[in-house]
Amino acid sequence: MRILAIETSCDETAIATVKARGGLRRPYFEILSNIVSSQVAVHREYGGVVPSLAKREHLKNLPIVLARALRRAGGGEDIDAICVTVGPGLEPALWAGINFAKELKKKWRVSLVGVNHLEGHLYSFLLSQKAIGIKNKKFSPKASPRLRMASDGQASLAEKIKNFFPAVALVVSGGHTILMLMESLVKYKKLGETQDDAAGEAYDKVARMLGLPYPGGAEIEKLARRGKKTAIYFPRPMMRANNFNFSFSGLKTSVLYYLRDHQYAKKQNVAASFQTAVIDVLVTKTMRAANEYGAKSIFLSGGVAANKALRKELQKSAHKQDINFLVADVKYNTDNAAMIAVAGYINILRGKNCALRAQGNLNIR
């Protein structure tokens, strides 16, 4: 089945075409195109995303991004279904994508499926090399020997997918920090989440304090590489609390006070020490959940999963205990539409469809 997916929940206009097959027992994806047009430059001067500007940019970019996505995939004649993000996110931005998808549905006469952005992140582990050994290359008829090879590998995959569960999934983005327990691909529940700021939000706010541009996650990571992790001890809120919730607002405030009291602080040390505190909390709580629930795997996703230090630390801790660690390429962790196609395919297989209207506060359970 060929899926065209559209993602406009925040400040990236993203469209992907994905070939999906294998069903729930052995889902397999081939990314035919994955186009992301970022609006970062537009929002940067405001220090964050402005919803009305985001909508305007999506409306402008969608037709261009669609043309590129289809061209790269070799045309759109054989699209079987369209998947679109319906929430959570900025409602004006979401509507831009939903209305665009509705028009395409009418034009192409195909089905349209609403997708939860958080499930997009959650299922992005299916695009990790370890899950599928996915070949992220353009599809062409010439590729058939390779495709055959991939399908030969499917026997072991069916086995593997089952063996990944139970799993603990950490979704860390700009708006969310959630720990999930997954019994299977379709059976999961939330174990805990942040009680205030999301991890990515803390990164963005601390970046701002350090005079770094928005979005700050990648900027802090870069600066932190030159700093000393143990230079400053910042608090690890809720790390020892007997639950799977998080809190990052106190940590952010400690950085604020530290900077106020230490005018000549070395910024790279502040960045490195802050990042160490965030990673310490995320890894400690994820590992505790993995142990408590006897997880065979840990899945990491969301924009903050682009962070190399976090990927490395969580992988190290997981492997120390013989737990699988799955995370997709960075381009499938920051907002993209390939992950929406993956979640959309799972929705289609299980007969789930989110209502086709912008749901700014849509949750995951």
Ligand code: KG4
């Ligand atoms: O998933 P995402 O692209 O959008 C949301 O759904 O929120 O996540 C964006 C967040 C931003 O807060 C950004 O600063 C953070 O992910 N981020 C990072 C890195 N790259 C992006 N945080 C830490 N390290 C990074 N390398």
Ligand code: ZN
């Ligand atoms: Zn996201």
